Amino acid sequence: MSATTTYGPDSASLLDALAAAAEDQIVFDLPGIEDGYDTLVRELPGVAVRFAMKACPVDEVLALLARRGSGVDAASPIEVEQALRAGVPISRVHYGNTVKSDRNIADAFRLGITDFATDSLEDVRAVAEHAPGSRVFCRLATTGEGALWGLSNKYGCSPDDALAIMETARDLGLTPAGLSVHVGSQQMTSDAWNGAFDRIADVLTALAARGIFLDHVNLGGGLPALGYRDKHGRTLDPPMEKIFTVIREGMARLSALPGHDLGFVVEPGRYLIADHGAIRAHVSRLSARRRPDGKRQYWLYLSCGKFNGLYEMDQLQYRLVFPSHRGAESVPAVVAGPTCDSDDAFSHEDGLVPVPKELASGDPVWVMSSGAYATSYMTQGFNGFSPLPYTWIDGEAA
Structure with missing residues (x-):
């Protein structure tokens, strides 16, 4: 890489590649993606990255991120298989989709998946039957306010449901391992993260009172891309510095809660790829x-x-x-x-x-x-x- 080459949105190398293309095609700037990953782990030190591969199920992208240390948030056994072929270690792959059939669970378990997202009693019982002894992390619902895509209906449960789910998981021989949230895709505010941390803190406190202690919190996706315009044509300008500050402060707050020894996970998708x-x-x-x-x-x-x-x-x-x-x-x-x-x-x-x-x-x-x-x-x-x-x-x- 030459000293004058720059990467990022509209990088010189990306523009050169577009200019050289004679036919329609998508061009991915791998060094730009790599720089975005490095920025993320620098802003959120110690956080484990699980790339939401649905945003870009491209082998070259998956392989690059795997070499940098990223894992994968997979939503199906087929995604798990692709991630493994691309070089992602099975230990860095979790099944992040709360919607899955008995066969989905069994197939993923045979591939080596032992970490499953859940948000209902029906699902956690199915995990116990078809992936015995696995770890589960429970997805809490959020409002989705402030995001272009709120993701507030199909996924996630209430705090009361989360307590019942995690107690059931323990009773069925699963490991109640974590909580997760998703503040909405292309989240444009830092307030959404504050609200998510409030909800997580309440559930962690209630779980501890029931003798259930978790080992991680999954903060999901939502980190925004920088190069979009909204449907009115206005440039979107997410407050990235403030968002990262709020996330760091929220992690410190959760880490101080008694009983739990927490690690943290994020599932970036468009943040790493879009620009x-x-x-x-x-x-x-x-x-x-x-x-x-x-x-x-x-x-x-x-x-x-x-x-x-x-x-x-x-x-x-x-x-x-x-x-x-x-x-x-x-x-x-x-x-x-x-x-x-x-x-x-x-x-x-x-x-x-x-x-x-x-x-x-x-x-x-x-x-x-x-x-x-x-x-x-x-x-x-x-x-x-x-x-x-x-x-x-x-x-x-x-």
Whole structure:
């Protein structure tokens, strides 16, 4: 790596790789991901990282993070198998999905998984039957307030349920090992973390009174990416310094509670990946049509959209770069993907995007900060539009 090479959102090497690409593809900046990982462990010293691999189930990314010391938060036996093939030690893989069938549990247990997330009595009984002697960590519900995706309904239980679950786990021969939370994906506030620590502290205190002492707290995901715009086109500016400070203070507070000897886990996904991946796409068409109210509306149709790389476009406006039209006159347009699906578009009720007026079919477009969930949410060919291939930057070579 040369002394002048920089990594991070819109790094010089990532931009060079996009410029060199002749066909549509996703480019992952591995040194940028590595720098993000190093920043995380520096900001949260001593915390074990379990990468939420659903954000980027790419072998090269998993292998890189494994070499740096990361483990994996897996949501299925198939994810467990991929993580192991990529070089992640089984001791650094846990089953973080509270939704799992008896067969899922048994398959994961045969692969060597002994740490399971849970949030219901039904699930913890199934773990005891199909993965006897395992460790469980109980996911507490959060409000999800302050996040772009709150994650507040499908997962997590109340404090009272958590006490019953952990007592049942102990009675069934499992090890009640930890508590977990998720404050919501792309969490934009530090207050959400304060609220989560309050809830965890209350449950830890109540568990200790019942003679149950845990060995870890899993703080889940939620750490935000830095390069997004919201659906109105406003740049998102998460208070990262404050978030990290609140997390450190919260860990110190929990560590001081009597009885428990706690380690801490985090499950970053988009925080590590989003800003270090970008898509080289192209213009399908820039067109203008009269709306029913008589106003003229521009539409920019890209070669990729919700179903092949940009699944989160209903909540985000991905940043677009038009390398062949820098500084050109622009027009406000709705940005949309190529399929015959009306959901395959930015939220045009909330904000239009300025795009070069002279765009022509085939012109390159770079979709920045699109590394998270680009590969995992992609369909296998909706409307005949194929999944995007991916490549990666490793040092100075692409």
